[in-house]
Amino acid sequence: MNRVAVLSAGSWGTTMAMVMADAGNDVTLHARRPEIADAINTVHRNPVYLPDIALPAALRATTDPREALDSADHVVVSIPAQTLRTNLTAWAPSIPTTAMVVSLMKGIETHSGLRMSEVITEVTGIPAERVAVISGPNLAREIAARQPAASVIACTDETAAETLQDACLTPYFRPYTATDVTGCELGGAVKNVIALAVGLATGMGLGDNAKSLLITRGLAETARLGERLGADPLTFSGLSGVGDLHATCASPLSRNRTFGEHLGRGMTVAQATSATRQTAEGVKSCRAILDLARRNDVEMPITEVVAAVIDGQITVQDAASQLMSRTPKPERYGI
Structure with a gap:
């Protein structure tokens, strides 16, 4: 025992x-x-x-x-x-x-x-x-x-x-x-930020197409960062990658998605923090993940706009506009 x-x-x-x-x-x-x-x-x-x-x-x-x-x-x-x-x-x-x-x-x-x-x-x-x-x-x-x-x-x-x-x-x-400790930890950390973005979209009343876009492109930027830091790309197709991402983005039990929904419905960060009650790790980690990506020259647009919303640099509406106005790219760019 x-x-x-x-x-x-x-x-x-x-x-x-x-x-x-x-x-x-x-x-x-x-x-x-x-x-x-x-x-x-x-x-x-x-x-x-x-x-x-x-x-x-x-x-x-x-x-x-x-x-x-x-x-x-x-x-x-x-x-x-x-x-x-x-x-x-x-x-x-x-x-x-x-x-x-x-x-x-x-x-x-x-x-x-x-x-x-x-x-x-x-x-x-x-x-x-x-x-x-x-x-x-x-x-x-x-x-x-x-x-x-x-x-x-x-x-x-x-x-x-x-x-x-x-x-x-x-x-x-x-x-x-x-x-693959690196890949498992990155998948677990970044999915919280993507869940915030999905929550924002849900709170704004956006549909399943928008949420699916955020989940799949969120997985892509997680994989880009993981590849640069030496993770096994296959990790992100497993339980600690797409499995964790799906559960956190789809479930109303998810603290990060719930926090994002509060913001999407017009709450401030302070109000959303009070309403969520338990720790939403993506709120604290999004800036650290973005800094890590920038130090390694990795583009993470969803993480970037979420960090900007949390920091009060842009509005929720601006976040959606910024993502949809990005220059078109191949689907697998950077991987």
Whole structure:
């Protein structure tokens, strides 16, 4: 039996803690708020993020990260991407030296342009072969309801990825393995920005043709950036590419799509933030992704207009006009 620490108790972290407990692991979930930890331990529910989901009785919670990390074989991290460095700096001394660290986060660090696995290795000194990412169409509420789902576990060490695969395989959650960490992380980060764009189109009342255009061209610009950074192009046709992109752009459960819809209906960024309540990673990461693309001379027009809308540089209406007035190009330009 593996000892698993999950940091922390938002909807996705709680869901993965449930998955790994259902898979037969000894799981401790770190919750910042005592009332959440108490509820998980006593009534086996997360009253804030998944109030209607019955959690395994064996799943334990604590407000002490050191207690959660004690003797852990796997350390699963699920916090907002832009808070990773600060939190990980505090947690790093308590991470067991032999543990595998698993990122559930889908973002790019704003000031450095680093992917989440890169932040983990930089802050902790843990080698890349002991850092994995889980990515794919991961709408937490559906998985928490134990509906069928699949994901990719990516690690440069294939054996380590297979070990983690065994640790989260359940009748409803099917993980596949891969070694393309770069491609999986880029697919997970950029799809949030494209989902914002699809949400904008939805909020503006645009039709399915426009949304399909954004999804397919969004996948193209993700692949362009991935190719430049050394990712395997086939990754973007898989679960962590088109699979995650479709789920995030199509589902009303998607925070990023919902945030975009609020903007498309006339809300300000501040109003949309308040209405969405949970973190929409694309809002924080869009500028970092655009900066990364520009440093690598990669054209990402959808990401560019989304970043401009979030920064208040252009209106929602201007965004649509800018995209539709671009110079015509071959479909596969830059790839």
